[in-house]
Amino acid sequence: MAPSKKKHAKTTEACVIPGGFTVLSLQFNSDSEAQHKLYVKEHKVRAERSSHRPLDRTLFVLNIPPYCSQDVIKELFSQFGSVQSVELGDHPGSFQQSGPRLSRVFRPAEKQGFKVGYVVFQNSSGVTEAKSHPNNVPLIVSTGEHPVKTGVHKWIQQYTQSFTESDKLQKIVDSFMEDYDKRKEEESERQKQEAEQQQEDEEGWVKVTKGNKSTKARPHSEAANQKAIQREMRKKQRKELMNFYTWQHRNTQKEHIAELRKKFEEDKQKISLLRAQRKFRPY
Incomplete structure (x- = not known):
């Protein structure tokens, strides 16, 4: 056909x-x-x-x-x-992007x-x-x-573009360092102002200022801060040792109760022995 x-x-x-x-x-x-x-x-x-x-x-x-x-x-x-x-x-x-943001260079x-x-x-x-x-x-x-x-020409182009010119890279680094130095100066100035506000006067009083709403109120003296930190550390260590596991905490309580009962029985025996050895009998 x-x-x-x-x-x-x-x-x-x-x-x-x-x-x-x-x-x-x-x-x-x-x-x-x-x-x-x-x-x-x-x-x-x-x-x-x-x-x-x-x-x-x-x-x-x-x-x-x-x-x-x-x-x-x-x-x-x-x-x-x-x-x-x-x-x-x-x-x-x-x-x-889920991860941390990288620089446009990297x-x-x-x-x-x-x-x-x-x-x-x-x-x-x-x-x-x-x-x-x-x-x-x-x-x-x-x-x-x-x-x-495409192909080899594309790879060559990508390889060439992967390098950053030294002048551009230096400008990026200088800009980052300027911002960093500015933030450090602002932070040091803020800490200096807080230290001046927290200095004790001649009579030993400390000026208490209102902090930010997001931060918890705390004493404005260095000694009080150190004591509070040490107290919290001791409390945390004690809690970690005592309450590391729930069953350990229960066993500790049981052993403590058993020790108290044993001591109570020993005290009863000592009291009964002292009563038996008592020689003075007025009746």
Whole structure:
């Protein structure tokens, strides 16, 4: 049978798959034949009421390849409308950093892999335009105006950018030390003022000032502070020794009661023996 000469018509409609996701074709450059698929959907998580992800202007994106950074995603989706912000992460949800914040000079290594993202548009029409984009019109990642480097060229670029210029690093260090010296001077000045307020007058009186609401009131003399600290330390050590375990505390109480009873019986025997040995009997 001869093959049919009828050509398949190219669809100009958006491709929507089960789950409400719209499929967007992604092409690295205009000469590339391979295409990658992005899955986009309007962000409608009612439990997440954060101001940086408005429900009517946020687009949820899945299957973002590793060579697409935040700037690349922002440039790709800018054709649908003005993009306000882009967030990329390994899993859906909050991308807030859980650990301590590091300096902008020392950045942790990023995980390489496919990511999920949230694209926030300035207007809600951007979400509608992205969802109605036809599947047969791919989005071009690397263009002449905005080239994207991959492979060895990308590694060389990242390695070069990992070094910080000595002048910039020196400015950051100087700024940090200036802030540190300023905080130390303010702290020493505050301690000096407190010491002056706590000095005893000629008659031995100490001026008591009202402290902050968050701090507990305590005596304003050094001797009283030392006594209070020693008293608390002795109390804490005694409590740790006596109440290290509940069963130890109970056994200690039982042994103490048994010792008192034993001493009571010994005292009774001594009293009875003294009465028996008494020689003077007036009757």
